[in-house]
Amino acid sequence: MDDDKIISLFGEDRDVKMDAAARKRILSLAAVEYSVVKPNRRPTEFSPHHAVVHRGSPLRVAFLTALVICLFLGVAWQRGHLHFGEAPREQREKVLLAEFNQLFEGRLQAVISTGGQTQIVLAPADAAAPRGQPVLIRFTDKGKDIDVMSFSGQTVQVQLDGRDLVFDTLVNGEGRVILAGEKVFWDGSKGAVTDAPAVKIRTEVLEM
Amino acid sequence: MALDDEDDETLAHRAAAGDDGAFDALANRHIDRVYAIALKWCSGNKADAEDITQEVFLKLARNIHHYKPAGRFTTWLYQVVVNEARDSHRREKSRRTRETAYEKETPKNAPSTEELLEKQADKRMLALYDMLKRLSPEQREAVVLVFCHGMSHRDAAKVLGCAEKTVTWRLFEAKKKLREWYGNG
Numbered sequence: 001m002d003d004d005k006i007i008s009l010f011g012e013d014r015d016v017k018m019d020a021a022a023r024k025r026i027l028s029l030a031a032v033e034y035s036v037v038k039p040n041r042r043p044t045e046f047s048p049h050h051a052v053v054h055r056g057s058p059l060r061v062a063f064l065t066a067l068v069i070c071l072f073l074g075v076a077w078q079r080g081h082l083h084f085g086e087a088p089r090e091q092r093e094k095v096l097l098a099e100f101n102q103l104f105e106g107r108l109q110a111v112i113s114t115g116g117q118t119q120i121v122l123a124p125a126d127a128a129a130p131r132g133q134p135v136l137i138r139f140t141d142k143g144k145d146i147d148v149m150s151f152s153g154q155t156v157q158v159q160l161d162g163r164d165l166v167f168d169t170l171v172n173g174e175g176r177v178i179l180a181g182e183k184v185f186w187d188g189s190k191g192a193v194t195d196a197p198a199v200k201i202r203t204e205v206l207e208m
Numbered sequence: 209m210a211l212d213d214e215d216d217e218t219l220a221h222r223a224a225a226g227d228d229g230a231f232d233a234l235a236n237r238h239i240d241r242v243y244a245i246a247l248k249w250c251s252g253n254k255a256d257a258e259d260i261t262q263e264v265f266l267k268l269a270r271n272i273h274h275y276k277p278a279g280r281f282t283t284w285l286y287q288v289v290v291n292e293a294r295d296s297h298r299r300e301k302s303r304r305t306r307e308t309a310y311e312k313e314t315p316k317n318a319p320s321t322e323e324l325l326e327k328q329a330d331k332r333m334l335a336l337y338d339m340l341k342r343l344s345p346e347q348r349e350a351v352v353l354v355f356c357h358g359m360s361h362r363d364a365a366k367v368l369g370c371a372e373k374t375v376t377w378r379l380f381e382a383k384k385k386l387r388e389w390y391g392n393g
Contacts, residue, residue, distance in 0.1 A: 018243040018258065026262045027235055034223075034231045034269035117270070 032099055036118055097134055097149045097206065110150035112158060121156070133171045133205055137179065140200040149206070152177075160199050177203035212237075216281035224273045231272065235265055238282075241357070242289055248352045249293040252337035256296065263292045279366065286359075286367040290349060297345060339386060347382040350375050 017023075100120060101108045110121040132152025139146040141160050150156050152171040157164055167181030179186035179201070186201050211219065211233040219237075222230035239261065246260035247253075267288050275284060340348050353364040354375065361379070365372040 016244045016247060017240050018261065019254070022258045022261075023239060023243075026258070026265055027232070027239060029262065030235050030265035030269045031228070031232060033266050034272070035228065037270050 028099075032096065033118060036096070036113070108151075109154050110148055110156045112149075112156075113147040115144060132169075135169055135171060135177050136204045136206050137169070137177070138202045140202075142198070171205055175205055177205060179203070220272065220275045220281045220284075224275050231269070234272075234281075235268065238285060239265065242285070245286070245289050245352055245357060246293060248337070248340055248356050249348065250296075251341040260289070260292050260296050263296075264289050267292065280363075283363055283366050286353065287369075290353075290367055293349075294345070339389065342389065343382050343385065347378045347385070350378040351382050354379060 096111060097108075100111055107122045108120070109123050112119040112121065132154070134149065134151055137148040137150070137156075139148070139158065139160055146158055146160070148156055148158060150169050152169055154169050155166065156169055157166045159165070163183075165181065165184055167179045167184050167186075170178040170180060172178055176187070186203070211229055214222075214230070214233070216234065216237070219230045219234045223234055242264050243257055243261045246257040246264070250256035250260065264285075268285065271288075275281070340351065343351060349368055350364060353359045353367060354361060359367070361372050361375045365375045368375065
Protein backbone atom coordinates (compact mmCIF):
# COMPACT_ATOMS: atom_id res chain seq x y z
CA MET A 1 0.00 0.00 0.00
CA ASP A 2 1.71 3.20 -1.10
CA ASP A 3 1.31 6.69 0.37
CA ASP A 4 -1.08 7.88 -2.32
CA LYS A 5 -3.35 4.93 -1.75
CA ILE A 6 -3.40 5.53 2.01
CA ILE A 7 -4.15 9.22 1.56
CA SER A 8 -6.88 8.64 -1.00
CA LEU A 9 -8.47 5.98 1.17
CA PHE A 10 -8.67 8.27 4.19
CA GLY A 11 -9.65 11.31 2.18
CA GLU A 12 -12.55 9.77 0.29
CA ASP A 13 -15.35 10.62 2.69
CA ARG A 14 -13.96 13.97 3.76
CA ASP A 15 -17.30 15.67 3.21
CA VAL A 16 -19.53 13.19 4.95
CA LYS A 17 -22.88 14.76 5.92
CA MET A 18 -24.39 14.33 9.34
CA ASP A 19 -27.96 13.29 10.03
CA ALA A 20 -30.30 16.20 9.17
CA ALA A 21 -32.18 16.12 12.50
CA ALA A 22 -28.97 16.07 14.53
CA ARG A 23 -27.57 18.86 12.39
CA LYS A 24 -30.64 21.02 12.98
CA ARG A 25 -30.61 20.29 16.72
CA ILE A 26 -26.93 21.17 17.12
CA LEU A 27 -27.21 24.36 15.06
CA SER A 28 -30.29 25.46 17.04
CA LEU A 29 -28.57 24.75 20.34
CA ALA A 30 -25.46 26.67 19.26
CA ALA A 31 -27.58 29.62 18.08
CA VAL A 32 -29.44 29.76 21.39
CA GLU A 33 -26.18 29.49 23.35
CA TYR A 34 -24.66 32.23 21.22
CA SER A 35 -27.65 34.51 21.78
CA VAL A 36 -27.27 34.01 25.54
CA VAL A 37 -23.54 34.66 25.84
CA LYS A 38 -22.77 36.95 22.94
CA PRO A 39 -21.41 40.35 23.81
CA ASN A 40 -23.80 43.27 23.53
CA ARG A 41 -24.02 44.11 19.90
CA ARG A 42 -21.66 46.95 19.36
CA PRO A 43 -20.83 48.85 16.21
CA THR A 44 -17.97 47.45 14.20
CA GLU A 45 -16.44 48.33 10.91
CA PHE A 46 -18.91 45.85 9.39
CA SER A 47 -22.00 47.44 10.88
CA PRO A 48 -24.20 49.39 8.52
CA HIS A 49 -25.08 51.64 11.51
CA HIS A 50 -21.46 52.53 12.07
CA ALA A 51 -21.77 56.21 11.18
CA VAL A 52 -24.91 56.78 13.22
CA VAL A 53 -23.73 55.12 16.40
CA HIS A 54 -20.40 56.90 16.53
CA ARG A 55 -21.74 60.44 16.39
CA GLY A 56 -21.02 61.26 20.03
CA SER A 57 -17.77 60.65 21.84
CA PRO A 58 -17.77 57.31 23.72
CA LEU A 59 -17.66 59.16 27.05
CA ARG A 60 -20.63 61.34 26.15
CA VAL A 61 -22.63 58.37 24.90
CA ALA A 62 -21.82 56.43 28.09
CA PHE A 63 -22.82 59.38 30.27
CA LEU A 64 -26.11 59.94 28.45
CA THR A 65 -26.90 56.22 28.53
CA ALA A 66 -26.23 56.09 32.28
CA LEU A 67 -28.41 59.16 32.80
CA VAL A 68 -31.31 57.64 30.88
CA ILE A 69 -30.99 54.37 32.83
CA CYS A 70 -30.92 56.24 36.16
CA LEU A 71 -34.01 58.23 35.20
CA PHE A 72 -35.83 55.08 34.14
CA LEU A 73 -34.87 53.21 37.31
CA GLY A 74 -35.88 56.16 39.47
CA VAL A 75 -39.31 56.49 37.87
CA ALA A 76 -39.91 52.75 37.90
CA TRP A 77 -38.84 52.46 41.53
CA GLN A 78 -41.12 55.28 42.63
CA ARG A 79 -44.08 53.80 40.81
CA GLY A 80 -43.35 50.39 42.32
CA HIS A 81 -43.01 48.77 38.92
CA LEU A 82 -39.46 47.59 39.45
CA HIS A 83 -39.10 44.14 40.85
CA PHE A 84 -37.01 41.07 40.24
CA GLY A 85 -37.32 39.99 36.64
CA GLU A 86 -37.84 43.34 34.97
CA ALA A 87 -39.64 43.11 31.64
CA PRO A 88 -36.79 42.67 29.09
CA ARG A 89 -35.01 40.04 31.17
CA GLU A 90 -38.21 38.19 31.95
CA GLN A 91 -39.09 38.30 28.30
CA ARG A 92 -35.71 36.84 27.40
CA GLU A 93 -36.10 34.02 29.93
CA LYS A 94 -39.56 33.22 28.60
CA VAL A 95 -38.30 33.05 25.03
CA LEU A 96 -35.36 30.87 26.07
CA LEU A 97 -37.53 28.50 28.04
CA ALA A 98 -40.03 28.21 25.19
CA GLU A 99 -37.24 27.61 22.65
CA PHE A 100 -35.56 24.93 24.73
CA ASN A 101 -38.86 23.28 25.59
CA GLN A 102 -39.81 23.07 21.94
CA LEU A 103 -36.36 21.87 20.97
CA PHE A 104 -36.41 19.00 23.44
CA GLU A 105 -40.08 18.12 22.95
CA GLY A 106 -41.24 18.47 26.57
CA ARG A 107 -38.20 16.75 28.12
CA LEU A 108 -36.79 19.97 29.53
CA GLN A 109 -36.46 19.93 33.32
CA ALA A 110 -34.35 23.03 33.89
CA VAL A 111 -32.05 25.58 32.31
CA ILE A 112 -29.29 26.67 34.70
CA SER A 113 -27.16 29.69 33.83
CA THR A 114 -24.00 30.48 35.77
CA GLY A 115 -21.57 33.18 34.71
CA GLY A 116 -22.31 32.91 31.00
CA GLN A 117 -22.41 29.09 31.00
CA THR A 118 -25.76 27.47 30.36
CA GLN A 119 -26.57 23.95 31.45
CA ILE A 120 -29.65 22.16 30.14
CA VAL A 121 -31.18 19.40 32.26
CA LEU A 122 -33.35 16.91 30.40
CA ALA A 123 -35.61 14.10 31.55
CA PRO A 124 -34.83 10.63 30.13
CA ALA A 125 -36.30 10.12 26.65
CA ASP A 126 -38.86 7.58 27.89
CA ALA A 127 -39.99 9.65 30.90
CA ALA A 128 -42.85 12.07 30.41
CA ALA A 129 -41.85 15.17 32.35
CA PRO A 130 -44.81 16.60 34.27
CA ARG A 131 -45.35 20.15 33.13
CA GLY A 132 -46.15 22.68 35.85
CA GLN A 133 -45.97 26.46 35.79
CA PRO A 134 -42.63 27.84 34.62
CA VAL A 135 -40.59 29.52 37.35
CA LEU A 136 -37.47 31.61 37.53
CA ILE A 137 -35.15 31.26 40.53
CA ARG A 138 -32.09 33.38 41.17
CA PHE A 139 -29.46 32.39 43.72
CA THR A 140 -26.91 35.07 44.55
CA ASP A 141 -23.80 33.55 46.07
CA LYS A 142 -20.77 35.79 46.82
CA GLY A 143 -21.85 38.31 44.20
CA LYS A 144 -22.39 35.66 41.52
CA ASP A 145 -25.83 34.89 40.14
CA ILE A 146 -27.10 31.44 39.31
CA ASP A 147 -30.33 31.59 37.33
CA VAL A 148 -32.57 28.56 37.16
CA MET A 149 -35.52 28.31 34.84
CA SER A 150 -37.65 25.30 35.61
CA PHE A 151 -41.21 24.16 36.13
CA SER A 152 -43.33 23.55 39.19
CA GLY A 153 -42.96 19.92 40.23
CA GLN A 154 -39.40 19.49 38.97
CA THR A 155 -36.42 18.49 41.08
CA VAL A 156 -33.41 20.72 40.45
CA GLN A 157 -29.78 20.42 41.49
CA VAL A 158 -27.41 23.41 41.62
CA GLN A 159 -23.99 23.92 43.10
CA LEU A 160 -23.80 26.65 45.72
CA ASP A 161 -20.77 27.54 47.75
CA GLY A 162 -19.09 24.38 46.44
CA ARG A 163 -21.92 22.13 47.63
CA ASP A 164 -24.75 20.46 45.76
CA LEU A 165 -28.21 21.73 46.62
CA VAL A 166 -31.14 19.57 45.55
CA PHE A 167 -34.69 20.84 45.86
CA ASP A 168 -38.20 20.44 44.49
CA THR A 169 -39.72 23.47 42.82
CA LEU A 170 -43.36 24.06 43.67
CA VAL A 171 -45.92 26.78 43.02
CA ASN A 172 -48.68 26.90 45.64
CA GLY A 173 -52.33 27.85 45.17
CA GLU A 174 -51.56 31.52 45.74
CA GLY A 175 -49.02 31.50 42.93
CA ARG A 176 -46.05 31.65 45.30
CA VAL A 177 -42.86 29.70 44.61
CA ILE A 178 -41.67 27.23 47.24
CA LEU A 179 -38.32 25.45 47.11
CA ALA A 180 -38.17 22.38 49.29
CA GLY A 181 -35.18 20.10 49.74
CA GLU A 182 -33.08 18.41 52.38
CA LYS A 183 -30.81 21.41 52.83
CA VAL A 184 -33.08 24.23 51.81
CA PHE A 185 -36.59 25.47 52.35
CA TRP A 186 -37.67 28.67 50.72
CA ASP A 187 -41.06 30.25 50.94
CA GLY A 188 -41.33 33.77 49.60
CA SER A 189 -43.14 34.97 52.73
CA LYS A 190 -40.80 33.39 55.27
CA GLY A 191 -37.42 33.66 53.63
CA ALA A 192 -34.88 30.90 53.18
CA VAL A 193 -33.70 28.22 55.54
CA THR A 194 -30.47 26.83 54.21
CA ASP A 195 -27.05 25.70 55.42
CA ALA A 196 -25.54 28.41 53.21
CA PRO A 197 -27.04 31.49 54.90
CA ALA A 198 -25.06 33.94 52.76
CA VAL A 199 -26.92 32.82 49.67
CA LYS A 200 -29.81 35.03 48.61
CA ILE A 201 -32.77 33.52 46.83
CA ARG A 202 -35.35 35.26 44.69
CA THR A 203 -38.12 33.58 42.76
CA GLU A 204 -40.77 34.46 40.25
CA VAL A 205 -43.51 32.63 38.37
CA LEU A 206 -43.18 33.18 34.63
CA GLU A 207 -46.46 33.77 32.88
CA MET A 208 -46.18 32.04 29.49
CA MET B 209 -21.66 41.09 0.10
CA ALA B 210 -23.84 38.13 1.17
CA LEU B 211 -22.77 36.32 4.31
CA ASP B 212 -22.15 33.11 2.38
CA ASP B 213 -19.58 34.92 0.27
CA GLU B 214 -17.61 36.23 3.25
CA ASP B 215 -14.47 34.39 4.28
CA ASP B 216 -14.25 32.59 7.62
CA GLU B 217 -12.15 35.25 9.30
CA THR B 218 -14.57 38.05 8.43
CA LEU B 219 -17.53 36.02 9.66
CA ALA B 220 -15.66 35.17 12.87
CA HIS B 221 -14.95 38.88 13.46
CA ARG B 222 -18.56 39.73 12.95
CA ALA B 223 -19.73 36.89 15.18
CA ALA B 224 -17.27 38.03 17.85
CA ALA B 225 -18.93 41.44 17.73
CA GLY B 226 -22.39 39.96 18.25
CA ASP B 227 -23.68 39.38 14.71
CA ASP B 228 -26.12 36.43 14.86
CA GLY B 229 -26.24 36.00 11.09
CA ALA B 230 -22.47 35.72 10.87
CA PHE B 231 -22.41 33.12 13.63
CA ASP B 232 -25.12 31.06 11.93
CA ALA B 233 -23.32 31.23 8.60
CA LEU B 234 -20.05 30.14 10.19
CA ALA B 235 -21.69 27.25 12.05
CA ASN B 236 -23.56 26.08 8.94
CA ARG B 237 -20.41 26.21 6.88
CA HIS B 238 -18.31 24.08 9.21
CA ILE B 239 -20.68 21.67 10.95
CA ASP B 240 -20.31 18.85 8.42
CA ARG B 241 -16.53 19.12 8.38
CA VAL B 242 -16.34 19.09 12.17
CA TYR B 243 -18.65 16.07 12.24
CA ALA B 244 -16.52 14.29 9.64
CA ILE B 245 -13.40 14.80 11.75
CA ALA B 246 -15.20 13.70 14.91
CA LEU B 247 -16.58 10.62 13.16
CA LYS B 248 -13.12 9.42 12.27
CA TRP B 249 -11.88 10.20 15.73
CA CYS B 250 -14.62 8.01 17.17
CA SER B 251 -13.87 5.23 14.69
CA GLY B 252 -17.23 5.64 13.00
CA ASN B 253 -19.47 5.88 16.08
CA LYS B 254 -22.11 8.36 14.92
CA ALA B 255 -23.63 9.07 18.34
CA ASP B 256 -20.23 9.93 19.83
CA ALA B 257 -19.35 12.04 16.79
CA GLU B 258 -22.60 13.98 17.17
CA ASP B 259 -21.88 14.54 20.88
CA ILE B 260 -18.44 15.90 20.05
CA THR B 261 -19.86 18.11 17.29
CA GLN B 262 -22.48 19.49 19.68
CA GLU B 263 -19.88 20.29 22.33
CA VAL B 264 -17.63 21.93 19.73
CA PHE B 265 -20.41 24.26 18.56
CA LEU B 266 -21.51 25.11 22.09
CA LYS B 267 -17.88 25.99 22.87
CA LEU B 268 -17.69 27.98 19.65
CA ALA B 269 -20.80 29.93 20.72
CA ARG B 270 -19.34 30.61 24.17
CA ASN B 271 -15.84 31.50 23.00
CA ILE B 272 -16.15 33.12 19.59
CA HIS B 273 -15.63 36.52 21.20
CA HIS B 274 -12.13 35.33 22.23
CA TYR B 275 -11.23 34.70 18.60
CA LYS B 276 -8.06 36.55 17.68
CA PRO B 277 -7.20 37.12 14.06
CA ALA B 278 -3.65 35.74 14.51
CA GLY B 279 -4.26 32.70 12.36
CA ARG B 280 -6.85 31.08 10.19
CA PHE B 281 -10.26 30.49 11.73
CA THR B 282 -10.19 26.80 10.78
CA THR B 283 -6.96 26.28 12.73
CA TRP B 284 -8.65 27.74 15.80
CA LEU B 285 -11.82 25.69 15.23
CA TYR B 286 -9.90 22.44 14.73
CA GLN B 287 -8.05 23.08 17.99
CA VAL B 288 -11.44 23.14 19.71
CA VAL B 289 -12.36 19.90 17.90
CA VAL B 290 -9.13 18.18 18.90
CA ASN B 291 -9.47 19.22 22.53
CA GLU B 292 -13.07 18.06 22.66
CA ALA B 293 -12.21 14.75 20.99
CA ARG B 294 -9.41 14.18 23.49
CA ASP B 295 -11.73 15.00 26.40
CA SER B 296 -14.36 12.72 24.96
CA HIS B 297 -11.80 9.94 24.59
CA ARG B 298 -10.81 10.35 28.25
CA ARG B 299 -14.43 10.34 29.39
CA GLU B 300 -15.15 7.29 27.26
CA LYS B 301 -12.19 5.40 28.74
CA SER B 302 -13.36 6.21 32.24
CA ARG B 303 -16.96 5.23 31.40
CA ARG B 304 -15.84 1.94 29.86
CA THR B 305 -13.93 1.08 33.01
CA ARG B 306 -17.02 1.71 35.11
CA GLU B 307 -19.36 -0.19 32.82
CA THR B 308 -17.25 -3.27 32.18
CA ALA B 309 -18.89 -5.26 34.96
CA TYR B 310 -22.37 -4.16 33.93
CA GLU B 311 -21.82 -5.08 30.29
CA LYS B 312 -20.76 -8.59 31.23
CA GLU B 313 -24.19 -9.19 32.72
CA THR B 314 -26.31 -7.27 30.22
CA PRO B 315 -27.09 -8.58 26.76
CA LYS B 316 -26.52 -6.04 24.00
CA ASN B 317 -29.67 -4.76 22.35
CA ALA B 318 -28.50 -2.02 20.05
CA PRO B 319 -26.28 -3.04 17.16
CA SER B 320 -22.78 -1.62 17.31
CA THR B 321 -21.48 0.75 14.66
CA GLU B 322 -19.48 -2.11 13.22
CA GLU B 323 -22.61 -4.25 12.96
CA LEU B 324 -24.51 -1.44 11.28
CA LEU B 325 -21.72 -0.84 8.84
CA GLU B 326 -21.51 -4.53 8.08
CA LYS B 327 -25.24 -4.57 7.42
CA GLN B 328 -24.72 -1.77 4.98
CA ALA B 329 -21.97 -3.85 3.42
CA ASP B 330 -19.66 -0.87 3.70
CA LYS B 331 -16.49 -2.85 4.01
CA ARG B 332 -14.30 0.00 2.92
CA MET B 333 -15.49 2.25 5.72
CA LEU B 334 -15.13 -0.57 8.18
CA ALA B 335 -11.55 -1.08 7.12
CA LEU B 336 -10.89 2.64 7.44
CA TYR B 337 -12.29 2.85 10.96
CA ASP B 338 -10.50 -0.34 11.93
CA MET B 339 -7.24 1.20 10.79
CA LEU B 340 -7.88 4.37 12.79
CA LYS B 341 -8.87 2.45 15.90
CA ARG B 342 -5.63 0.50 15.87
CA LEU B 343 -3.42 3.57 15.67
CA SER B 344 -2.28 5.33 18.83
CA PRO B 345 -4.33 8.47 19.71
CA GLU B 346 -1.46 10.74 18.67
CA GLN B 347 -1.03 9.00 15.32
CA ARG B 348 -4.79 9.00 14.79
CA GLU B 349 -4.95 12.76 15.35
CA ALA B 350 -2.24 13.35 12.77
CA VAL B 351 -3.80 10.97 10.24
CA VAL B 352 -7.29 12.47 10.61
CA LEU B 353 -6.09 16.02 10.11
CA VAL B 354 -3.55 15.44 7.35
CA PHE B 355 -4.82 12.41 5.39
CA CYS B 356 -8.53 12.75 6.02
CA HIS B 357 -8.84 16.51 5.87
CA GLY B 358 -5.96 17.55 3.74
CA MET B 359 -4.23 19.83 6.23
CA SER B 360 -0.56 20.60 5.81
CA HIS B 361 1.87 19.25 8.40
CA ARG B 362 2.42 22.81 9.58
CA ASP B 363 -1.30 23.54 10.10
CA ALA B 364 -1.85 20.19 11.80
CA ALA B 365 1.06 21.01 14.14
CA LYS B 366 -0.61 24.30 15.06
CA VAL B 367 -3.88 22.55 15.77
CA LEU B 368 -2.26 19.78 17.81
CA GLY B 369 0.07 22.14 19.65
CA CYS B 370 3.26 20.31 18.69
CA ALA B 371 6.20 20.76 16.33
CA GLU B 372 5.78 20.20 12.60
CA LYS B 373 8.45 17.50 12.76
CA THR B 374 6.43 15.68 15.40
CA VAL B 375 3.45 15.53 13.04
CA THR B 376 5.69 14.25 10.24
CA TRP B 377 7.13 11.60 12.54
CA ARG B 378 3.69 10.47 13.77
CA LEU B 379 2.51 10.15 10.18
CA PHE B 380 5.63 8.21 9.25
CA GLU B 381 5.01 5.79 12.12
CA ALA B 382 1.31 5.53 11.23
CA LYS B 383 2.08 4.76 7.62
CA LYS B 384 4.59 2.13 8.68
CA LYS B 385 1.90 0.41 10.76
CA LEU B 386 -0.68 0.68 8.00
CA ARG B 387 1.72 -0.94 5.54
CA GLU B 388 2.34 -3.76 8.01
CA TRP B 389 -1.36 -4.39 8.62
CA TYR B 390 -2.57 -3.93 5.08
CA GLY B 391 0.59 -4.65 3.16
CA ASN B 392 -1.21 -6.75 0.62
CA GLY B 393 -4.13 -4.36 0.16
